[in-house]
Amino acid sequence: MMEYDAEPIRGLPGNLPEGERILWQGTPDWRVFTRSALFGRWIAGYFALLALWSIASGGFGGALASVVAGFATCGLLIGFAMLVEKTTVYTITNRRVVLRIGVALNKCINLPLKLIGSADLRPLGGDHGDIALTTTERHGLGYLMLWPHARPLRFSKPQPMLRALPNAQEVAQILADACAMVTRTQPNEELAVPGGIEGAVA
Incomplete structure (x- = not known):
């Protein structure tokens, strides 16, 4: 049983009272959510700058570490954004x-x-x-x-x-x-x- 299977109406804690009706329902777009709410582009840019700085300083190991950390961080942000889309x-x-x-x-x-x-x-x-x-x-x-x-x-x-x-x-x-x-x-x-x-x- 999923956590929201018990909802009488999707997204609502109970049945609608008499006279109330739904006008619109929606969820966040995870791609836009990652960019706007989680500052995905800024974070990716930060790690890219770290990698470039390491290359300019001759530290190719540091550049590789920055790239790996950047991909891991962005992956976590995307994963969280997809969960937000699914649960919101x-x-x-x-x-x-x-x-x-x-x-x-x-x-x-x-x-x-x-x-x-x-x-x-x-x-x-x-x-x-x-x-x-x-x-x-x-x-x-x-x-x-x-x-x-x-x-x-x-x-x-x-x-x-x-x-x-x-x-x-x-x-x-x-x-x-x-x-x-x-x-x-x-x-x-x-x-x-x-x-x-x-x-x-x-």
Whole structure:
């Protein structure tokens, strides 16, 4: 039995309440995730510079060691990124955003749309991009709890992030429309979202 086989709906901790429907689901692209979230190009470039420096200094053994270490490190990054793609599901419904994340420690985080103040799209080339979410209330989610699905360097006020999304512009529009609809139809009501803003941690 796989760890997510018990999910009643893929990417969600429980069945949808009455009136809630899924608008979009997706996962990170591991190639783009490696490059953008794990700084794969910078790390590969670092080891390449070490190898070139060793060659320029006449240390061919050091150059070989740098190349081997570089391949090993990049292999680990790629392996981690592929696991992230396999275990991550982002879901947008007409009431919330749900992040099912975690390679070793699995968790499901609910963010009611009513509490999302803004969603910032960062293009990553092609049709890919990241979407960082800013909430109007403190959510109690630590940076390490969210990482790598967190906006970089925002330690005091961590921002959940939908990473390395294909068709990111389309996803951002779906999210914007859903938030606008919630604001228009339920300006003074609490959303019935299971688990509140932190959601279930499994």
